[in-house]
Amino acid sequence: MTMLETLMKKRNNEELTSNEIETMIQDFTAGKIPDYQISAFLMATYFTGMTIPELTNLTMAMMHSGDVLDLSTIEGIKVDKHSTGGVGDKVSLPLAPMLAALGIKVPMISGRGLGHTGGTLDKLEAIPGYQVEISEDEFKAQIDKVGTAIIGATGNIAPADKKMYALRDVTATVDSIPLIAASIMSKKLATGNNALVLDVKTGSGAFMKEQDQAEALAQIMVKIGKEAGMQMQAVISDMNQPLGNKIGNTLEIEETLDTLKGQGPKDLLEVTLTLAAPMVVMAQKADDEVTAREMLMRTIEDGSALVKFGEMITAQGGDNRVLGNYNLMPHAKFEVELTAPRNGYLSRLDADAVGIASMQLGGGRTKKDDVLDYGVGITLHKKLGDAVTEGESLMTIATEKEDITEIMDYLQEHLVVGDAVKVPTLIHKIIK
Ligand code: URA
Structure with a gap:
């Protein structure tokens, strides 16, 4: 089938086969399909939506357009968390060491900020020496040794998404639920984890301003992940006001450290626990979320989560004296x-x-x-x-x-x- 025929099918609201979707994504990644045809596909999708099989096939094709990490050499269930982005949202920073302190493997590939929501990598770079760009082998070795690493994308993760997002940006097709779901999930599936908890924000500072839209996006991403064999859960959390009290890179590391010392703001701790508790259960370290919460709180009370954060900083070349001296940032x-x-x-x-x-x-x-x-x-x-x-x-x-x-x-x-x-x-x- 030619791209023109695929486009006609999509325009007429007929379901595309997995073969048609795979061919389109492979050819697009290889530069064999002009931008105007993919743009037409994006706009048709914006208006006609996608069936779950179409969406799963699109996500898988985008995931396989580049490198897929193989974390199978790391023992245990690997758990991950993703947020659709919010102001003051630094949850990954306390969450990863709290989980790692319980012996859970948390490989995290994060992003930089663009626009009004901050990026986890930018925040970490406020710590002197912290390296977010490490090799895949170093990443895996650190997960084995420390339990967690938070890094930027290694290699070539989902290049089809990168190209497609650039076109969505200029064709008014960013805010399409199926396209957002495929974009996020293609990158998350490519990181080779076994379980994923999504934090889908809603409110004035969120990508999804309306709660029903946030829920629709969450439902669809949970479905895609499950289809691909991942344990999945999503949390719809509020982003009408910033999360926590500090917004800014150094400031957000300070608030992370305060949280790990048991002195952080309540809302940040609550969102962190709500997201981390199911991850503890998915990693089979607790039978239920009530127990999981107690275990997570203990990592703060006994200082083990703070120690883990320090170990992660050291492993990635950072100065872990920031734990006790915020003036080093x-x-x-x-x-x-x-x-x-x-x-x-x-x-x-x-x-x-x-x-x-x-x-x-x-x-x-x-x-x-x-x-x-x-x-x-x-x-x-x-x-x-x-x-x-x-x-x-x-x-x-x-x-x-x-x-x-x-x-x-x-x-x-x-x-x-x-x-x-x-x-x-x-x-x-x-x-x-
Ligand atoms: N974040 C992504 O990674 N992709 C989208 O399409 C929207 C938000």
């Missing part, structure tokens, strides 16, 4: 307070606005090759529903620039001190 020159205009309750604190402000300070990227200021960011002193008094600091802004009037004005516009407000539920739903 870059910090911004100035701190500016944003204060409450009146007495009342914090009733609006848009996650995306805080993320955008942090990005404008230099903590995130607007373009792929932007250089980051690791020390800048925002520390929230109040979250939704908290009582505030006029003149009290709502947040501290760490900045390299002396004049940040525009950023302050922007933040003021996106927060409201008003009457008492219903605080959004943190965990909306679990999808198995």
